[in-house]
Amino acid sequence: MPIKQLTVFLENKTGRLAEVARILKRESINLQGFSTTEARDYGILRIVVSDAEKAREVLKKSGFTTHMADVICVGVEDKPGELLQVLDTLTEQKINVDYIYVIAGTRVVLSVFDIENAERILFEKGFNVCQ
Amino acid sequence: MTLKFWNEKIELIKREELELIQIDKLKKTLINVYENVPFYKKRLDDCGVNPYKFSNPDEMENIPFTTKDDLRLNYPFKLFASPLDKIIRIHSSSGTTGNPTVVGYTKSDIRMWGDSIARQLFSLGLRSGDTVQNSYGYGLFTGGLGLHYGIEVLGAITIPVSGGNTERQIKIMRDFNTTAVCCTPSYALHIAEVGKEIGVDFGKLPLKVGVFGAEPWTDHIRKEIEDRLKINAYDIYGLSEVMGPGVACECSCKNGLHIAEDYFIPEIIDPKTHKRASKGKIGELVFTTINKEGMPVIRYKTNDLTSISYEVCSCGRTHARMAKPVGRLDDMLIIRGVNVFPSQIEEVLMEIKEIEPHYLIIIDKRKYLDCMEVWIEVSEDIFSEKMNALEAFESSIEHKLYSAIGINISVKLKEPKTIKRSEGKAKRVVDMRKGEKP
Numbered sequence: 313m314p315i316k317q318l319t320v321f322l323e324n325k326t327g328r329l330a331e332v333a334r335i336l337k338r339e340s341i342n343l344q345g346f347s348t349t350e351a352r353d354y355g356i357l358r359i360v361v362s363d364a365e366k367a368r369e370v371l372k373k374s375g376f377t378t379h380m381a382d383v384i385c386v387g388v389e390d391k392p393g394e395l396l397q398v399l400d401t402l403t404e405q406k407i408n409v410d411y412i413y414v415i416a417g418t419r420v421v422l423s424v425f426d427i428e429n430a431e432r433i434l435f436e437k438g439f440n441v442c443q
Numbered sequence: 444m445t446l447k448f449w450n451e452k453i454e455l456i457k458r459e460e461l462e463l464i465q466i467d468k469l470k471k472t473l474i475n476v477y478e479n480v481p482f483y484k485k486r487l488d489d490c491g492v493n494p495y496k497f498s499n500p501d502e503m504e505n506i507p508f509t510t511k512d513d514l515r516l517n518y519p520f521k522l523f524a525s526p527l528d529k530i531i532r533i534h535s536s537s538g539t540t541g542n543p544t545v546v547g548y549t550k551s552d553i554r555m556w557g558d559s560i561a562r563q564l565f566s567l568g569l570r571s572g573d574t575v576q577n578s579y580g581y582g583l584f585t586g587g588l589g590l591h592y593g594i595e596v597l598g599a600i601t602i603p604v605s606g607g608n609t610e611r612q613i614k615i616m617r618d619f620n621t622t623a624v625c626c627t628p629s630y631a632l633h634i635a636e637v638g639k640e641i642g643v644d645f646g647k648l649p650l651k652v653g654v655f656g657a658e659p660w661t662d663h664i665r666k667e668i669e670d671r672l673k674i675n676a677y678d679i680y681g682l683s684e685v686m687g688p689g690v691a692c693e694c695s696c697k698n699g700l701h702i703a704e705d706y707f708i709p710e711i712i713d714p715k716t717h718k719r720a721s722k723g724k725i726g727e728l729v730f731t732t733i734n735k736e737g738m739p740v741i742r743y744k745t746n747d748l749t750s751i752s753y754e755v756c757s758c759g760r761t762h763a764r765m766a767k768p769v770g771r772l773d774d775m776l777i778i779r780g781v782n783v784f785p786s787q788i789e790e791v792l793m794e795i796k797e798i799e800p801h802y803l804i805i806i807d808k809r810k811y812l813d814c815m816e817v818w819i820e821v822s823e824d825i826f827s828e829k830m831n832a833l834e835a836f837e838s839s840i841e842h843k844l845y846s847a848i849g850i851n852i853s854v855k856l857k858e859p860k861t862i863k864r865s866e867g868k869a870k871r872v873v874d875m876r877k878g879e880k881p
Contacts, residue, residue, distance in 0.1 A: 381827070
């Protein structure tokens with residue numbers, strides 16, 4: 313089962329990311345991890361939280377544009393070569409990774425075109441695919 | 444028998460008969476201003492038009508135009524043709540750029556104004572028994588009181604709520620069973636947005652008609668408003684110097700705005716040569732009032748660009764129809780030598796269905812070159828977790844703007860509600876070259 317990732321549109325100006333963090337704190341939603349990508353005047357923030365539906369609702373109420381998507385989450389150990397194992401498995405199957413980042417608990421979040429297929433392969437190869 | 448027209452005799456009048464009435468009223472108006480307004484006496488003498496012998500409508504072309512500057516120079520009452528004890532109302536512009544323009548109305552002028560608007564509201568299917576919420580601002584601005592008197596002459600219930608306090612507007616709409624609303628098109632969009640936020644299903648309200656004016660708006664915005672408020676939206680046109688709202692208004696055919704030709708003579712002139720444009724061509728709209736006593740205007744240049752059709756409308760009305768104005772000459776932007784109207788940009792943006800009907804045009808100078816950018820708000824329809832999808836969306840709009848207008852306009856994506864919502868006339872352009880700030 314893929315996990316839910318929430319993406320938030322942020323203008324490139326002071327305090328916008330802090331505002332997201334403040335809202336999550338206020339609602340007691342735990343931020344497990346995030347990544348940002350920036351363009352010239354804006355950025356997008358991808359987050360994994362304890363309650364994605366609730367986070368989406370409260371952020372929307374505060375005027376943020378959000379998007380919910382499925383991503384794969386794989387638990388790895390904190391030691392050399394761990395990421396490579398995951399990537400090699402995907403490369404063997406010619407699966408391209410769109411983006412990838414780490415969240416708390418040494419877990420890797422990654423996005424691919426065919427999530428179901430990639431997740432099945434990783435699971436069958438014995439990886440710790442998080443639910 | 445149910446009436447189909449407010450004043451069938453005038454609305455369906457044959458053009459030849461209408462022209463006879465016009466020439467007669469024009470002559471009376473020229474005599475009135477000749478005798479009572481020194482400004483016009485001098486002008487008529489200078490151009491050799493004798494109002495007492497006036498009989499040929501083409502002679503009108505010899506009379507010079509009246510402009511906003513003429514009104515300012517004659518501030519406040521020097522263009523009034525009636526003595527002050529016959530004037531019962533004064534309206535005025537805000538005067539943000541110099542002396543305000545002031546207009547005065549006699550009892551008969553106010554009656555004419557009300558009649559004109561009542562006729563127009565009637566043509567949109569409104570009757571006594573309808574409840575009309577007038578959300579135009581009340582005060583010196585002609586929008587509020589103009590519509591107010593028109594609704595009363597029609598005999599419908601007038602709710603003089605004025606602009607602002609949008610949640611209260613919606614509550615009144617619901618509780619008083621409002622069937623029609625009057626305001627600027629941008630405020631109508633704001634009402635729709637706030638209504639959606641507080642969970643109003645406009646389809647379940649009795650609201651059926653919207654009468655919107657005081658700023659140019661495209662057919663795309665009409666569709667947005669109609670879809671969101673679940674109504675028919677109509678364009679009403681006017682300007683205080685000529686009367687106020689109700690100089691022209693669409694009928695239920697939505698195919699041009701009928702000009703009240705028994706009260707006003709329209710002309711279209713070439714903006715460059717100032718000669719009359721050939722029939723059907725787009726040019727600057729010029730009005731002569733032929734029924735006003737308090738402050739008639741002769742060949743007043745409106746600054747609005749449009750065209751006029753004299754074909755009989757499918758509703759049967761014979762009064763000429765002006766096309767929805769393209770924009771005001773004042774609003775025309777010159778960017779690196781190219782003329783651009785904000786409405787052209789709106790046209791492109793509103794064809795893209797994911798874009799919200801709120802946008803802002805920013806003009807600035809960078810390294811001695813004019814540059815233009817357009818702000819639009821990122822809605823969920825646009826947004827995904829893929830950065831390249833957003834970037835592709837931006838450049839597709841830039842491409843569309845370039846092919847439609849011929850200059851590079853960069854698109855900036857903004858967070859929702861970044862662009863200020865308007866309760867009156869929307870401000871769509873920020874010109875940083877003039878020190879304005881978004």
